[in-house]
Amino acid sequence: MTSSAALIQATEKFAYWMQTYALPLWQQQGIEASSGASAESMNEDGLAAFSLDRRTRVQARQMFTFTAAYQQGWCSQGREVVEGIQRYLDTYAQHPTYPGAYVFKLDPAHQVVDDSLDTYDCAFFLLAWAYQFSVFGDMQAKARADQLLSLLDKQFKGKPAGWLEGSQGGTRRQNPHMHLFEAFLAWFEASKDAKWLARAAEIFSLFELCFFDHRHGVLYEYFQQDLCPLSFAEGQVVEPGHHMEWVWLLRRYQSFTGAPVDDYCHTLYERGLQFGQDSNGLLFDEVDNLGGVKKASKRLWTVTELIKAHLAEARHGRPGAELAAAEAIEALFNQHLNTAVCGFYIERLDNHNQPLAQQAPATSMYHLMMACLEACQYQRDLLV
Secondary structure, eight states, rough: OOOHHHHHHHHHHHHHHHIIIIHHHHHHHHHHHOOOBOEEOOOOTTTOOSSSEEEHHHHHHHHHHHHHHHHTTTTTHHHHHHHHHHHHHHHHEEEEEESBBBBBBOOOTEEEEEEEHHHHHHHHHHHHHHHHHHHHHOHHHHHHHHHHHHHHHHHHHOOSSSSSSBOOSSSSEHHHHHHHHHHHHHHHHOEEEHHHHHHHHHHHHHHHIEETTTTTTOOEEEEOSSSSOOOGGGTBBBBBHHHHHHHHHHHHHHHHOOOOOHHHHHHHHHHHHHHHTTTTBOSSEEEEETTTTTOOOHHHHHHHHHHHHHHHHHHHTTTTTTHHHHHHHHHIIIEEEEEEIOOOOOEEEEETSOBBBOOTTTTHHHHHHHHHHHHHHHHHHTOO
């Protein structure tokens, strides 16, 4: 494996932006001194919006972000930030019905305003704790993860397979499963405990049997309770960004198990680029199963998943994928990170790729950090 000068330069630029601008901005402005909680979002002037309600998924994603930052040597106070967020959650957000889980949302006065449990959120707590166990050797994080996994298995296991959406029920989605897949793989990597890989294998089977449409070569998002996909008349969509996220995840699963995922990765990647990418290298929010654009707007997270997919395919020798990763990083900077306040980012673009005036959600730091970690790891692996 070789690395192009373009990718080296783009990766260094990305890591510098993360370490020098984004992490200090979110640490200094985005963490509430009185409680230790992360703000839900940040205003365009670089000041946090502490007056908004706080979803606990934001806290989980920021715990991941600052644990990873500490691991990389990019934030010496990262562990203190993470421990402060965890204390906030344990003090105010513990779920009254489901021990080991957290409520969905708190208000700025730390009062519960939505006590539902969301399986999607649980996936991010599992991910954050996997990193805390790996980086800090935190045995309490392992105990927390074991308890939450047991809760999911006992209370929210779905039929015929997979996990339910949470305490509110509703249409079943591939998205929570995708992030559980990510968390299970992170826990297996951190602990080498086969139970996590067994859970990941369940989700891989769901991908093969339910989520992936072999006829059209696309990934579906929404499902009936029996995991039969919704029709397009019922609101079915295809998200090119999730195509890319699954490419990266399947390659990780392959690295641990040797599972034959090449055909899936090739199809997801190629179809995603074929019908999901615009002339500027960005991904549309939504298309249909034949490639028709349903929503031509763009979000930041889709570019980060595109970067990860390019890097995953570059590792497996796909011609042009490495250069494409460099170009995707440049597109990220040109379209989303080119802001007056260094470290701020533009979350959404309209149909014409023009920025929409808005706050920057804290949740996107997870996506940015994961893409940056992947690019840096790709560079490090070249030196081995």
